[in-house]
Amino acid sequence: MTLAQARLLAETGDLSAAAELFAAALDEPDPSGRAQAALGLAVVLEELGEHAAARDADWTAIETGDPEYGPRAAYHLAVSCERAGDRPAAEQAWRLVVSSAHPAYLPAACLALAQLADDDGDTETAAGWWQKVIATGDEQHAPVAAHDLAQRLLEQGQTARAQQILAAALRAAPPEGYAYARLAVAMGLTHLEQAIGAFRAAVDAxxxxxxxxxxxxxxxxxxxxxxxxxxxxxxxxxxxxxxxxxxxxxxxxxxxxxxx
Known part of the structure; x- marks a missing residue:
């Protein structure tokens, strides 16, 4: 009952009261109940601006080992750390999400790790993470991963490989909207690079x-x-x-x- 009351208070904007009830529910003997309470507490504390305490609550949820709320808490922790500019903590949390293999959060976590590796200039590692995202077939994240991987391959002169990835992504994506248009433009760029190569070969020949x-x-x-x-x-x-x-x-x- 305490968890339901805490959620209701959170939904109605009484965050401080919700935090008290979520904290009281941490004594739940059931790991799932404790994980739910800890995650609820983390979300409320984050909204209250108590970021360090929110992270502690996320970790409490993660450490329960609950297969549903543990990964949710790791996801919440990763996003929170990213917003705070704490890259090492964010990376650690994203890796926890990946290790959980939770299908709802895995694509986002792999995409985030790809971006971190790409920011470091480690294209090989980034490519591995992008390929993992693509393999999930996730409608939201797979097109982003395909686009970003194709861009890097194009920069490396691997035009044919970039085209293969984009063609597969275009076949899977609905033929309208932002994601499809972005993939289509990237595909056009690969053909443009091929045209440049062909024209240059003719000039040189x-x-x-x-x-x-x-x-x-x-x-x-x-x-x-x-x-x-x-x-x-x-x-x-x-x-x-x-x-x-x-x-x-x-x-x-x-x-x-x-x-x-």
């Missing part, structure tokens, strides 16, 4: 007047779409410096400049 000027223009006009303006300028200059191509390249450059 020949100076034939019926092919090279077009390749120069396509490469030079595509590179800025990826923020590579200096490279684009170099490609134009390279074409203009070739006696066989200069006239056609100049005409294409003038057209490009006139059309913006």
């Amino acid at each position: 020949t100076d034939a007047p019926d092919v090279a000027p077009l390749a120069v223009e396509l490469l030079a006009r595509t590179l800025p779409l990826r923020g590579r303006d200096e490279e684009a300028a170099h490609i134009w200059q390279r074409g203009l410096a070739d006696p066989l191509l200069a006239e056609q390249v100049a005409a294409r450059l003038n057209r490009a400049q006139s059309t913006g």
Whole structure:
């Protein structure tokens, strides 16, 4: 009864009274009841701004070993530590969530650990966590993981692998909304990188007047779409410096400049 009363008080905004009842319920002999009380206490104390005490309550819930409320408390603890900027404590809590293998919290925990590794520049470890998120098939977190992993693979020149991941994510995602659009844009970028590679190969392969000027223009006009303006300028200059191509390249450059 104490737990029900405490929840009702928390829901109606009487946080101090709720905290008292949750604290009283910590004497519950049943581990599940004690875990529920400790988690409720942690949530209320967090809202009251008593962050250290809230963390202690989370740990009390975690240490009960309850399969439901222990992972919930670890999740709450991780989010609380992240908000406070306590990265080591947040990472420890996220790893506790992962070790619980609770399906409701596992994807978020793996995604958080991927982000932490990525922030450290440890792309290999981050990729492992992103792949774990993707494997869960979670509708909310898997598309985020697929996008972030594909971005890193693209930066490493692994375009085909990035496309495979994005294609699978696009097949699984509803064809509307933010997540789908974000994945679609990322897929477009992979094709853009492939186009840049193909145009560059053509420029490097020949100076034939019926092919090279077009390749120069396509490469030079595509590179800025990826923020590579200096490279684009170099490609134009390279074409203009070739006696066989200069006239056609100049005409294409003038057209490009006139059309913006």
